[in-house]
Amino acid sequence: MTQEVALDAVIRRRIRGLRLARGWSLDALAARCFLSPSTLSRIETGHRRIALDQLVPIARALGTTLDQLVESTEDEDVVIRPEPEKTRGMTTWLLSREGALNGVTVAKMRITKERAAREPSVHPGREWFTVLSGTVRLQLGERTILVEPGQAAEFSTMVPHFIAAHNGPVEILTIFDHDGDRAHLHGPGEAAAK
Known part of the structure; x- marks a missing residue:
């Protein structure tokens, strides 16, 4: 009672x-x-x-x-303790809980030059990231855009895109909608080698 x-x-x-x-x-x-x-x-x-x-x-x-x-007011653990998930040339730390923030996923990624090159992907939605360190080489359609530390990029994911490291490792903070999560974090080959 x-x-x-x-x-x-x-x-x-x-x-x-x-x-x-x-x-x-x-x-x-x-x-x-x-x-x-x-x-x-x-x-x-x-x-x-x-x-x-x-x-x-x-x-x-x-x-x-x-x-x-x-909704309950019981104390829940508010600290997220991300475990790194590794694929060739990329380490991902999920910074949001599954189903949180209205279906978006927040992740920190470290990308090195060893990340396997592949065809740029296309999927519904939008993507956003900010560069924490290093320089990102964003392949967006026919354009190559360099994104420096402290800068952010937002784009339609219906444009073929691929994110890579430029002249050394890069760390980014990114937000994916549901389609981006599936395409980039759970897509074919991405969840392979841990």
């Missing part, structure tokens, strides 16, 4: 916090979720029990999901 009371309090704080973050008054949220301002006030302050038929329109009005509104 204590855990239910604690979760109930968290839900109330989330509702109030999301409302205030949007700069909405009780009246503004009430109009969006078809509840009275006094009902919302009593929900936020704990003077009224929260009913499921109230939570659904509140979540929808706040632009969140019911799952996010009621």
Whole structure:
């Protein structure tokens, strides 16, 4: 019962916090979720029990999901301890959990000149990376672009592309959407030799 009371309090704080973050008054949220301002006030302050038929329109009005509104508050391990995955000429550290950040994958990559050259790939989506050290040679269609430390690149992955090291090892921080994750981290030959 204590855990239910604690979760109930968290839900109330989330509702109030999301409302205030949007700069909405009780009246503004009430109009969006078809509840009275006094009902919302009593929900936020704990003077009224929260009913499921109230939570659904509140979540929808706040632009969140019911799952996010009621998700557990138990302490989870927030530290990600990436294990390096090695292929010839490339080491990858996954810096996000599976299914995190709305389907995107964050990874750190170290690429050396030993990375096997291959045909540039094409897949749906967009890709982004920033160079931490070294210089990236980005093959993008017919162009070769050098990307220096501190610079970033973003491009449509429908353009044939390949990332390589230029004159020495390079480290990048990259963000892939779901299609990029499949193409670059789980594609044929990439997950081979560890």
